[in-house]
Amino acid sequence: MSVTAAKGFTASGIAAGIKENGNPDLALVVNNGPKLAAAGVFTSNRVKAAPVLWSEQVLKGGLVSAVVLNSGGANACTGPKGFQDTHATAEKVAEVLGQNAGEIAVASTGLIGLLLPMDKLLPGVEQAAAQLSEHGGEKAAIAIKTTDSVHKTSVVTGDGWTVGGMAKGAGMLAPGLATMLVVLTTDADVESDVLDRALRAATRTTFDRVDSDGCMSTNDTVLLLASGASQVTPGEAEFAEAVRKVCDDLGQQLIRDAEGASKDIKVEVVNAASEDDAVEVGRSIARNNLLKCAIHGEDPNWGRVLSAIGTTRAAFEPDQLNVAINGVWVCKNGGVGEDRDKVDMRYREVHIVADLAAGAETATIWTNDLTADYVHENSAYSS
Amino acid sequence: MSVTAAKGFTASGIAAGIKENGNPDLALVVNNGPKLAAAGVFTSNRVKAAPVLWSEQVLKGGLVSAVVLNSGGANACTGPKGFQDTHATAEKVAEVLGQNAGEIAVASTGLIGLLLPMDKLLPGVEQAAAQLSEHGGEKAAIAIKTTDSVHKTSVVTGDGWTVGGMAKGAGMLAPGLATMLVVLTTDADVESDVLDRALRAATRTTFDRVDSDGCMSTNDTVLLLASGASQVTPGEAEFAEAVRKVCDDLGQQLIRDAEGASKDIKVEVVNAASEDDAVEVGRSIARNNLLKCAIHGEDPNWGRVLSAIGTTRAAFEPDQLNVAINGVWVCKNGGVGEDRDKVDMRYREVHIVADLAAGAETATIWTNDLTADYVHENSAYSS
Numbered sequence: 001m002s003v004t005a006a007k008g009f010t011a012s013g014i015a016a017g018i019k020e021n022g023n024p025d026l027a028l029v030v031n032n033g034p035k036l037a038a039a040g041v042f043t044s045n046r047v048k049a050a051p052v053l054w055s056e057q058v059l060k061g062g063l064v065s066a067v068v069l070n071s072g073g074a075n076a077c078t079g080p081k082g083f084q085d086t087h088a089t090a091e092k093v094a095e096v097l098g099q100n101a102g103e104i105a106v107a108s109t110g111l112i113g114l115l116l117p118m119d120k121l122l123p124g125v126e127q128a129a130a131q132l133s134e135h136g137g138e139k140a141a142i143a144i145k146t147t148d149s150v151h152k153t154s155v156v157t158g159d160g161w162t163v164g165g166m167a168k169g170a171g172m173l174a175p176g177l178a179t180m181l182v183v184l185t186t187d188a189d190v191e192s193d194v195l196d197r198a199l200r201a202a203t204r205t206t207f208d209r210v211d212s213d214g215c216m217s218t219n220d221t222v223l224l225l226a227s228g229a230s231q232v233t234p235g236e237a238e239f240a241e242a243v244r245k246v247c248d249d250l251g252q253q254l255i256r257d258a259e260g261a262s263k264d265i266k267v268e269v270v271n272a273a274s275e276d277d278a279v280e281v282g283r284s285i286a287r288n289n290l291l292k293c294a295i296h297g298e299d300p301n302w303g304r305v306l307s308a309i310g311t312t313r314a315a316f317e318p319d320q321l322n323v324a325i326n327g328v329w330v331c332k333n334g335g336v337g338e339d340r341d342k343v344d345m346r347y348r349e350v351h352i353v354a355d356l357a358a359g360a361e362t363a364t365i366w367t368n369d370l371t372a373d374y375v376h377e378n379s380a381y382s383s
Numbered sequence: 384m385s386v387t388a389a390k391g392f393t394a395s396g397i398a399a400g401i402k403e404n405g406n407p408d409l410a411l412v413v414n415n416g417p418k419l420a421a422a423g424v425f426t427s428n429r430v431k432a433a434p435v436l437w438s439e440q441v442l443k444g445g446l447v448s449a450v451v452l453n454s455g456g457a458n459a460c461t462g463p464k465g466f467q468d469t470h471a472t473a474e475k476v477a478e479v480l481g482q483n484a485g486e487i488a489v490a491s492t493g494l495i496g497l498l499l500p501m502d503k504l505l506p507g508v509e510q511a512a513a514q515l516s517e518h519g520g521e522k523a524a525i526a527i528k529t530t531d532s533v534h535k536t537s538v539v540t541g542d543g544w545t546v547g548g549m550a551k552g553a554g555m556l557a558p559g560l561a562t563m564l565v566v567l568t569t570d571a572d573v574e575s576d577v578l579d580r581a582l583r584a585a586t587r588t589t590f591d592r593v594d595s596d597g598c599m600s601t602n603d604t605v606l607l608l609a610s611g612a613s614q615v616t617p618g619e620a621e622f623a624e625a626v627r628k629v630c631d632d633l634g635q636q637l638i639r640d641a642e643g644a645s646k647d648i649k650v651e652v653v654n655a656a657s658e659d660d661a662v663e664v665g666r667s668i669a670r671n672n673l674l675k676c677a678i679h680g681e682d683p684n685w686g687r688v689l690s691a692i693g694t695t696r697a698a699f700e701p702d703q704l705n706v707a708i709n710g711v712w713v714c715k716n717g718g719v720g721e722d723r724d725k726v727d728m729r730y731r732e733v734h735i736v737a738d739l740a741a742g743a744e745t746a747t748i749w750t751n752d753l754t755a756d757y758v759h760e761n762s763a764y765s766s
Contacts, residue, residue: 047693047701047717077689079702079718112686113719216694218686289672289753290761297762303495303601306460310430311599318430319462334430335462336496370672372755378673379680 002137008227013143016124385520391610396526399507
């Protein structure tokens with residue numbers, strides 16, 4: 001269903017030959033209107049890929065008629081030539097679809113520092129345009145995969161309207177945003193400013209709190225396109241909640257497919273003095289390599305949780321900290337709590353609760369364990 | 384030579400039975416004067432082990448007559464009982480040596496969250512005191528090992544005076560300080576304030592810039608004790624440089640023995656607008672798991688260096704960044720530079736230079752690669 005679940009959209013995914021192994025590597029998503037409203041959120045990394053620099057400009061106009069996405073190369077750190085290539089890609093899509101290049105968003109993913117093979121990409125755009133279909137969402141989702149083991153899609157339906165989407169991402173997952181490309185579509189009849197508010201609110205508590213390996217990408221892009229084809233204008237809160245649900249679902253799919261992971265870890269910080277404190281503590285725990293190794297070894301090593309909390313600026317007293325792992329309060333008042341042998345860690349899901357005893361705010365960060373498979377996959381990636 | 388290289392010190396290292404495997408686990412270092420001047424630097428982790436809380440108080444007086452150190456248990460997150468145990472240990476040393484407990488520093492290392500076996504530790508103190516010797520430095524250095532594969536000592540000699548020391552540390556190595564216990568001794572005739580200035584200046588650019596795995600410990604302790612036995616008072620700058628050299632040497636030994644590491648990585652940031660910028664960028668690069676995996680795979684993946692730089696607040700322009708790996712400028716002006724195939728990564732030492740082209744300041748951070756062995760060692764540690 002993916003990006004073509006909502007009315008007014010067509011999509012396709014093809015193998016243009018950008019990937020040397022012949023797998024699908026080029027996706028096209030087209031908004032056939034009547035509206036072309038759009039919003040976007042991009043990486044906060046200051047080293048931004050050419051397609052991010054391009055698409056940020058496009059989104060300033062609030063109108064997107066099509067998104068072209070490629071895997072097999074990030075087009076990041078590629079200088080003026082890289083930016084020219086992104087521009088030429090948008091121009092090609094505009095020419096083939098009879099649209100304005102200034103309303104064509106571009107997204108790329110893959111290895112940093114390589115120019116894209118434009119002699120393959122540009123003919124690929126023609127091929128992708130020829131295969132556009134109301135049933136093409138699945139193929140588009142497949143074409144944006146890199147090290148993903150599965151493609152990721154999600155759909156939430158309202159009363160007469162729909163929000164759907166696709167995502168790719170399996171490594172370099174960290175906030176601002178997780179490394180990923182995401183395209184969401186809706187046939188709700190909503191303006192760009194409503195899309196923008198809904199998208200920013202949703203990403204703040206979903207993709208931005210997925211922190212698989214602490215590494216922030218140069219290419220993260222999340223786009224939300226509205227066609228208005230349903231002719232229904234939902235209440236803003238209801239619409240925003242649907243967008244949040246799709247983002248949350250896709251974020252969870254990213255965590256479950258993280259490179260080499262054997263555990264999905266939910267780090268829930270409770271009783272914090274502020275939401276910022278809760279997020280800071282959650283991230284510190286989620287990024288602690290020693291803890292992530294311990295979880296991999298099914299070791300409820302709460303000492304490593306406390307030592308991670310201790311590095312933050314959050315409000316807390318060391319002798320009031322409590323930590324539960326899979327429901328067992330192994331640390332109480334900063335010291336030994338319930339018997340750690342009671343902790344059952346056989347399953348993929350691990351739930352860590354850090355109680356700061358300093359207020360009433362909470363936040364949840366999602367991460368993975370650190371495994372030999374992660375090391376292996378990321379030692380060999382570019383070779 | 385270790386802590387007994389300088390005149391006026393005796394030391395010992397024995398097996399008290401704290402470690403279940405029977406290895407040496409208790410060290411004693413005694414300053415026989417005539418002076419008892421001392422300075423200390425401790426972890427900046429807000430969750431501090433009982434011995435850190437104790438020794439911080441002791442050091443406020445600027446006098447230390449002895450240091451007792453145990454491996455086999457960190458005595459961290461052990462509540463009031465843990466603090467009582469540290470106090471009782473200091474009292475026991477004071478009793479045996481005929482000293483004041485308020486001048487006995489205590490340091491512990493090992494697993495967090497376990498009480499120490501005092502029924503073994505206190506008799507161990509008597510045994511250690513009975514074996515104190517002017518040649519005991521080596522044994523003391525051996526007794527503080529945890530996952531260290533080798534013991535670490537260093538000596539620098541001045542004109543008639545000496546600075547020597549021992550260190551332990553192999554994991555949880557990160558700034559503020561690297562996880563470690565360090566005791567330095569000197570027979571120079573210097574006061575506590577000179578020791579304090581020399582020690583803080585030295586640790587700031589040595590141990591604090593060793594960042595093996597980004598994980599900060601609850602127990603880090605670096606002590607510097609002066610006996611005055613040489614009756615020589617060196618110039619402050621000369622003395623400080625000797626202390627820095629010993630710290631630098633011990634810090635390098637920590638990196639070379641880091642858990643599971645196969646590469647020692649020197650991250651040198653040059654042409655930064657400020658030293659703070661250089662340190663922030665160096666740490667960001669040193670903590671990037673994806674880059675550390677790539678280095679393990681002998682892959683000169685400069686894109687991961689740029690993506691790490693991009694997450695910082697340092698002054699730079701993305702299109703002016705340059706990166707060299709082992710002498711080859713693989714990234715120039717934010718894009719592809721020299722041929723990456725020219726980079727020889729067969730050896731253990733890897734040198735990354737990140738040129739921010741934003742000023743004249745520099746800083747160097749030392750780290751390691753991320754390996755399957757690191758994961759293995761830290762998955763199994765507490766089981």
